[in-house]
Amino acid sequence: MNGLEISDMLNYKKLDKSIDHPSLYQNIGFALLAFGLLLLTFRGESYNFASALFPMLFLTAGAYCLTMSFSHWFTKIFIRSTSKYHGNLFYISQLRTNYKKYAKLLTGCTIIVIFGLFMLIIDVSLVADDRDHSFEMPYDFTVYMDVVDGDDLKDIEDFESRESALLKDTRLVRILDGAIQWEGQEFSRLVHVMPESSYFDLTGKHLGLQDGEIVVLSQIDRNRYDIGTQEENGIEWGFQPPGLVLFWVGGKVYTRTIVKEIWEIVYNIEDQAQRAYIISDKDYEGIVSEAGYDQMKYFISVSSPDSLSTVYERLQEISPAITAKAASLETQAQNKLVVSVLILLAVILLLFSLVSLILLRINQDISEEKRKYSNLFSIGYTYAQLQEEIRKEMATLFFVPLVLGSSISIMYALLASSRTSLRQVIVTFGVTLLFVAVQYGFYRVATRTLGRQYLN
Amino acid sequence: MQYHIMVNNLSMSYRSKGKEKTALSDVTLNIPQGEIFCIMGSSGSGKSTLLKILGGIEKPTSGTVCINGANMADYGQQDYDRHRQMTVGYVFQDFNLLEGLTLKENIILPLTLQKLGETEIQQKYADTLRYVDVGYCENNYPEQASGGEQQRAAICRAIIKSPKLILADEPTGSLDHVNAKAIFNTFMDIKERMQTTIVLVTHDAAVASYCDTVVFIENGRVCDTLKKGEAAQAFYKRIVTVSSKARGYGFSCRSIAGVYSGGGSVCGSLFHKCSLFGESYEWLGNI
Numbered sequence: 001m002n003g004l005e006i007s008d009m010l011n012y013k014k015l016d017k018s019i020d021h022p023s024l025y026q027n028i029g030f031a032l033l034a035f036g037l038l039l040l041t042f043r044g045e046s047y048n049f050a051s052a053l054f055p056m057l058f059l060t061a062g063a064y065c066l067t068m069s070f071s072h073w074f075t076k077i078f079i080r081s082t083s084k085y086h087g088n089l090f091y092i093s094q095l096r097t098n099y100k101k102y103a104k105l106l107t108g109c110t111i112i113v114i115f116g117l118f119m120l121i122i123d124v125s126l127v128a129d130d131r132d133h134s135f136e137m138p139y140d141f142t143v144y145m146d147v148v149d150g151d152d153l154k155d156i157e158d159f160e161s162r163e164s165a166l167l168k169d170t171r172l173v174r175i176l177d178g179a180i181q182w183e184g185q186e187f188s189r190l191v192h193v194m195p196e197s198s199y200f201d202l203t204g205k206h207l208g209l210q211d212g213e214i215v216v217l218s219q220i221d222r223n224r225y226d227i228g229t230q231e232e233n234g235i236e237w238g239f240q241p242p243g244l245v246l247f248w249v250g251g252k253v254y255t256r257t258i259v260k261e262i263w264e265i266v267y268n269i270e271d272q273a274q275r276a277y278i279i280s281d282k283d284y285e286g287i288v289s290e291a292g293y294d295q296m297k298y299f300i301s302v303s304s305p306d307s308l309s310t311v312y313e314r315l316q317e318i319s320p321a322i323t324a325k326a327a328s329l330e331t332q333a334q335n336k337l338v339v340s341v342l343i344l345l346a347v348i349l350l351l352f353s354l355v356s357l358i359l360l361r362i363n364q365d366i367s368e369e370k371r372k373y374s375n376l377f378s379i380g381y382t383y384a385q386l387q388e389e390i391r392k393e394m395a396t397l398f399f400v401p402l403v404l405g406s407s408i409s410i411m412y413a414l415l416a417s418s419r420t421s422l423r424q425v426i427v428t429f430g431v432t433l434l435f436v437a438v439q440y441g442f443y444r445v446a447t448r449t450l451g452r453q454y455l456n
Numbered sequence: 457m458q459y460h461i462m463v464n465n466l467s468m469s470y471r472s473k474g475k476e477k478t479a480l481s482d483v484t485l486n487i488p489q490g491e492i493f494c495i496m497g498s499s500g501s502g503k504s505t506l507l508k509i510l511g512g513i514e515k516p517t518s519g520t521v522c523i524n525g526a527n528m529a530d531y532g533q534q535d536y537d538r539h540r541q542m543t544v545g546y547v548f549q550d551f552n553l554l555e556g557l558t559l560k561e562n563i564i565l566p567l568t569l570q571k572l573g574e575t576e577i578q579q580k581y582a583d584t585l586r587y588v589d590v591g592y593c594e595n596n597y598p599e600q601a602s603g604g605e606q607q608r609a610a611i612c613r614a615i616i617k618s619p620k621l622i623l624a625d626e627p628t629g630s631l632d633h634v635n636a637k638a639i640f641n642t643f644m645d646i647k648e649r650m651q652t653t654i655v656l657v658t659h660d661a662a663v664a665s666y667c668d669t670v671v672f673i674e675n676g677r678v679c680d681t682l683k684k685g686e687a688a689q690a691f692y693k694r695i696v697t698v699s700s701k702a703r704g705y706g707f708s709c710r711s712i713a714g715v716y717s718g719g720g721s722v723c724g725s726l727f728h729k730c731s732l733f734g735e736s737y738e739w740l741g742n743i
């Protein structure tokens with residue numbers, strides 16, 4: 001063994017025990033936390049990836065610094081009053097030695113708690129969201145008719161007269177598939193283009209559009225969903241700002257002006273992100289004649305659920321391109337279930353890794369700790385006092401990451417959406433309580449097991 | 457106040473992995489108050505076990521320990537706790553200070569267990585420093601203190617609660633002879649001034665030679681008992697003879713050099729090795 005190795009060994013103990021500049025870590029940690037909170041609180045109305053990610057990054061980095069310097073600032077709490085100081089001498093000793101070793105463990109656990117709890121909150125809100133999504137699909141069936149000719153129209157007439165007893169409501173409206181530019185990509189995002197008369201057929205409402213004007217139809221129920229909107233020249237918008245916009249239909253690009261956005265559920269769409277441009281009837285005719293084709297959608301509601309399958313079979317004769325509301329809803333529900341089970345599994349794995357990390361770390365030092373406790377017993381500690389010391393130590397390991405991590409998750413979950421509903425608050429705190437309860441169970445088991453291991 | 461320990465027919469066996477291991481058998485001792493009572497014997501002979509029983513840490517398999525006539529077997533849990541917390545001060549070979557506490561914090565630790573107030577703690581601490589001076593390094597952590605300083609702090613930790621009984625398990629075993637001498641002088645001083653009974657385990661014949669009673673244990677049995685009352689030279693010689701008989705030549709050269717030259721005869725090869733320790737010769741010569 002050469003000199004260098006020996007000096008390394010001498011240094012090793014010191015390096016292993018502590019980080020340099022703990023107070024710097026502590027201050028940076030508090031600053032990062034505060035900054036993350038500021039970002040979350042004054043995020044403005046717009047909701048996008050960056051505004052969701054950056055606060056989380058700052059909060060996590062803050063938690064990192066605070067757990068790395070944990071023993072430094074936590075000991076200060078006990079040194080403040082003499083009776084606390086005297087009552088916790090051994091605990092302070094452990095903080096000064098063991099918890100410096102535990103710093104990285106606590107950091108890892110805190111980050112696991114932040115993400116685990118956050119995922120769990122999302123998961124539970126997803127599962128608890130038993131809202132009926134059927135309102136998003138006003139009709140039972142949608143038939144797509146991409147190339148409309150006289151035969152089709154005749155088929156529809158026949159169908160309606162034959163099955164009138166089974167039908168409650170039918171609408172045949174003209175809606176073209178178009179595309180708009182989105183996030184720098186060329187005309188990639190699907191948009192429906194429909195004449196004002198189609199909108200009138202569906203809703204019975206007039207918009208009074210001039211040629212060249214667009215009203216954006218967002219089929220979202222604003223009473224149920226929280227959407228961020230902005231204002232421009234007194235016009236509220238959430239999808240695209242008022243002004244000139246390009247769109248593509250049938251190989252040609254058109255330039256029109258958005259004058260307004262409306263939020264209303266009018267007809268069945270595949271997903272709620274789908275938007276429709278409503279233009280004047282004359283404008284629509286022009287586009288159709290330039291494109292050389294027209295497209296229609298035929299919406300059907302049945303009078304009773306019993307007739308769903310019969311109607312579905314008859315509709316096949318008109319066109320095979322049919323979507324059924326019931327099938328879509330079922331798929332949605334199944335997808336939701338799969339996703340929530342996957343998230344739950346991930347959270348359980350995280351929780352287990354959390355606990356096993358802690359237990360593994362404790363296990364590494366068990367013989368040293370055992371010796372320490374038996375010496376304490378010799379110098380006059382009672383069993384009850386030793387149990388209390390073990391309890392304090394375990395509480396630190398199990399609850400410091402939990403308190404730090406869960407307060408960050410809670411703040412994030414509550415502040416990240418601009419309108420916080422009572423329901424969200426209940427879900428967030430309920431889930432946190434559940435998480436704490438599970439962790440408390442592990443803590444009790446660990447305390448009891450270790451008590452038996454250390455003190456026999 | 458009297459503090460008198462009677463050990464009668466004490467036996468102790470450990471059961472580990474199904475095997476029974478006898479650590480002490482049929483030990484009978486009489487430890488009067490205010491004595492430095494020395495226990496010698498080879499490793500594994502049961503010395504530490506005896507100390508643990510006296511300290512209320514282990515309970516014997518059979519036999520009795522009576523303190524002032526009260527049988528420890530009749531103690532309840534609270535009496536045991538009181539015994540460990542108030543009556544006994546423990547000193548270990550490897551000091552066993554908590555590395556996360558300064559020497560001062562280590563010393564006052566036993567008082568905090570008794571839930572004493574701040575002023576009382578400071579008062580007792582100041583009193584303790586009058587016996588053993590560690591005040592100059594009280595704010596050092598153990599790893600910043602020398603072995604001698606650590607052991608003195610450990611002794612302070614034992615005496616700060618004014619115990620009736622100090623149990624010292626090879627207290628000088630990890631120290632060089634200068635520090636060992638200082639530590640032993642501290643024990644002598646404590647005995648003189650506080651009339652504390654000190655039960656001391658040592659391998660050092662020189663240390664043993666200062667004690668009032670020396671008991672030899674082999675395989676859990678008491679094989680010899682010496683009293684200081686005997687003529688000094690004969691007492692030293694017997695310690696060396698008995699301990700060398702019991703332990704081969706395992707004891708430290710220093711003790712042999714000191715004792716043998718004091719006795720006027722010289723052990724050739726061992727003395728040659730130990731001539732470095734002129735100081736220990738001088739030390740023993742002073743008695």
Ligand SMILES: Nc1ncnc2c1ncn2[C@@H]1O[C@H](COP(=O)(O)OP(=O)(O)O)[C@@H](O)[C@H]1O
Pocket residue numbers: 470471472477478479497498499500501502503504505506
């Ligand atoms: N906790 C224990 N469990 C099992 N055996 C023990 C235990 N403590 C001591 N012993 C055994 O008892 C005997 C006496 O041990 P000890 O009193 O420590 O000896 P000494 O201090 O004289 O070296 C040894 O053989 C040792 O192996």
Ligand SMILES: [Mg+2]
Pocket residue numbers: 503504505625
């Ligand atoms: Mg021993």
